[in-house]
Amino acid sequence: MEWPGKLLLLSELQVRNAAYDVSLSRFHLTWKRRISSPVYHPFRPSLYHNVLVSEIISVREEEEGPSKGEGKVCRHAFTVLYVERCRQHRWQLAEVTFMCPEGALCQHWVSSIREQLNTITSRPKHLLVYINPYGGKRQGKRIYEQKVAPLFDKAGISTDVIVTQYANHARDHLRTEAELRKFDGVVCVGGDGMFSEVIHGLIWRTQIDGGIDPNGPDQILRPCLLRIGIIPAGSTDCVCFATVGTKDPVTSALHIIVGDSQPMDVSSVHHNDTFLRYSVSLLGYGFYGDVLTDSERKRWMGPSRYDVSGVKMFLAHRSYEGTVSYLPARDVKGTPRDVTRCLSGCVVCQYNGKLLSEQSARCKMDEASQSGVDGEWRTIHGKFLAVNAASMSCACPRSPKGLSPAAHLADGTTDLILVRKCSRFSFLRHLLRHTSKDDQFDLTFVEVHRVRRFRFMPRHRQSDSDLQLQETGKRQTLSQICREAPACGCAPAYSSWNCDGEILSHTAIDVRVHCQLIKLFARGIEELAVFEDHNNPCTL
Numbered sequence: 378m379e380w381p382g383k384l385l386l387l388s389e390l391q392v393r394n395a396a397y398d399v400s401l402s403r404f405h406l407t408w409k410r411r412i413s414s415p416v417y418h419p420f421r422p423s424l425y426h427n428v429l430v431s432e433i434i435s436v437r438e439e440e441e442g443p444s445k446g447e448g449k450v451c452r453h454a455f456t457v458l459y460v461e462r463c464r465q466h467r468w469q470l471a472e473v474t475f476m477c478p479e480g481a482l483c484q485h486w487v488s489s490i491r492e493q494l495n496t497i498t499s500r501p502k503h504l505l506v507y508i509n510p511y512g513g514k515r516q517g518k519r520i521y522e523q524k525v526a527p528l529f530d531k532a533g534i535s536t537d538v539i540v541t542q543y544a545n546h547a548r549d550h551l552r553t554e555a556e557l558r559k560f561d562g563v564v565c566v567g568g569d570g571m572f573s574e575v576i577h578g579l580i581w582r583t584q585i586d587g588g589i590d591p592n593g594p595d596q597i598l599r600p601c602l603l604r605i606g607i608i609p610a611g612s613t614d615c616v617c618f619a620t621v622g623t624k625d626p627v628t629s630a631l632h633i634i635v636g637d638s639q640p641m642d643v644s645s646v647h648h649n650d651t652f653l654r655y656s657v658s659l660l661g662y663g664f665y666g667d668v669l670t671d672s673e674r675k676r677w678m679g680p681s682r683y684d685v686s687g688v689k690m691f692l693a694h695r696s697y698e699g700t701v702s703y704l705p706a707r708d709v710k711g712t713p714r715d716v717t718r719c720l721s722g723c724v725v726c727q728y729n730g731k732l733l734s735e736q737s738a739r740c741k742m743d744e745a746s747q748s749g750v751d752g753e754w755r756t757i758h759g760k761f762l763a764v765n766a767a768s769m770s771c772a773c774p775r776s777p778k779g780l781s782p783a784a785h786l787a788d789g790t791t792d793l794i795l796v797r798k799c800s801r802f803s804f805l806r807h808l809l810r811h812t813s814k815d816d817q818f819d820l821t822f823v824e825v826h827r828v829r830r831f832r833f834m835p836r837h838r839q840s841d842s843d844l845q846l847q848e849t850g851k852r853q854t855l856s857q858i859c860r861e862a863p864a865c866g867c868a869p870a871y872s873s874w875n876c877d878g879e880i881l882s883h884t885a886i887d888v889r890v891h892c893q894l895i896k897l898f899a900r901g902i903e904e905l906a907v908f909e910d911h912n913n914p915c916t917l
């Protein structure tokens with residue numbers, strides 16, 4: 378076996394007229410300046426650079442290098458394009474040009490680097506791209522054409538681009554028409570709504586192709602083979618922020634190019650035997666459901682509608698009666714009160730992912746053992762200000778800790794957070810703790826459980842006429858008027874579920890977490906230390 382640290386090439390080359398020792402191994406490209414004077418010079422550029430081969434985007438031979446170096450003639454040059462880390466998890470494309478004394482040496486370097494890049498099998502070569510031209514500030518097309526397409530081009534990635542014509546265009550295309558075998562991944566340019574369309578299309582198609590009925594709440598779903606990339610261009614880009622650490626199209630494009638892979642759990646939401654939606658981040662009933670319902674009526678306000686509706690619903694202080702039953706996540710590592718976070722290469726996700734896939738393999742062999750794997754249901758009845766299920770931390774720039782700071786992206790569980798009826802002041806304390814260092818769960822009226830499945834049943838069942846009105850958007854009957862503006866004194870009987878920013882049509886739901894059902898072109902959030910390279914001018 379070849380020793381991985383073994384040097385494949387070592388030459389003296391020039392970078393900006395200074396001599397460097399440049400070396401290439403299977404994993405690293407390094408260039409180290411030859412020091413002519415031992416005297417420290419504070420303004421001299423960094424002396425040592427190290428780039429992972431896995432983070433080299435491409436290499437190109439220059440037409441003709443500069444004609445003179447320090448005394449030597451250097452007419453042959455090649456340029457390496459690579460990932461450079463900046464502040465706050467941002468990546469950018471950097472390049473360095475090496476000048477070689479001879480053409481043969483230059484070609485040898487170019488072919489050796491290309492050879493190493495060709496050994497990386499996880500990089501996509503052909504992508505299917507969906508652009509929502511109306512997401513966020515309607516910049517999706519411009520962002521893709523100006524910032525992303527040139528990078529894909531440099532990396533030699535070919536694309537089939539579809540600019541969506543209507544809502545659910547991407548979902549329907551993926552479900553039926555898309556020739557998925559042609560592609561190594563699917564990219565969506567837009568916000569969380571667009572990402573949701575893509576996962577709905579891809580998961581559905583994967584189940585149908587695999588002969589699995591997606592309407593069955595007890596079905597073990599097939600993981601999707603194609604990875605998904607998100608180019609953030611929406612007004613809410615929470616999934617991108619949670620999996621990459623920033624909302625920057627260039628950073629996301631570079632994660633796609635280097636072929637990153639981040640598994641992610643998906644929850645299926647059913648009402649009886651009818652599939653409603655998939656969720657990857659937040660399912661919220663009560664406060665977060667009401668905020669979304671109210672903010673939908675204020676779309677004309679733009680993103681500030683969430684603040685306005687948040688304040689309004691906080692003052693309304695509505696609580697809802699219902700029954701929550703859940704299956705606690707047994708045997709898994711981690712709890713919602715952990716101080717450790719789900720970061721890049723998370724060992725909790727790896728451990729639980731393995732454990733749960735072994736359990737579901739056993740379960741497939743013996744359908745009857747299902748109850749043994751799942752354990753026992755627990756039930757809580759009460760009046761709640763909020764019932765939330767966070768499948769990831771739900772961190773965003775406004776709430777950097779998120780709704781459940783210790784939640785994991787891919788451990789097969791969701792954190793069920795129950796906020797019981799309490800005073801306005803107490804609820805405010807709970808909400809404010811999402812932005813401070815204090816533990817938002819350390820309050821008598823809040824409880825949190827790490828679960829694999831849960832059900833919710835409101836005390837008052839929705840009537841069919843309520844459901845019809847909810848779906849058609851008409852608001853004319855007395856009960857609906859009472860629900861929207863209970864000036865008559867009757868409190869609304871039920872809230873709505875906010876499912877990743879969409880309102881569900883039913884309140885009685887059955888939610889099941891599917892461990893690592895999808896994979897993203899991301900690597901999770903890297904430790905900050907990785908980014909604190911003080912030699913890097915971009916971090917200063």
Ligand SMILES: Nc1ncnc2c1ncn2[C@@H]1O[C@H](COP(=O)(O)OP(=O)(O)OP(=O)(O)O)[C@@H](O)[C@H]1O
Nearest residue numbers: 512513541542543544567568569570571611612613
């Ligand atoms: N061509 C289109 N015309 C109208 N709607 C579209 C089109 N393409 C996609 N959509 C829908 O637009 C919605 C919002 O898209 P997206 O998530 O990209 O932007 P956003 O501004 O972040 O939206 P949101 O406010 O929902 O987060 C999605 O639910 C998607 O289904």
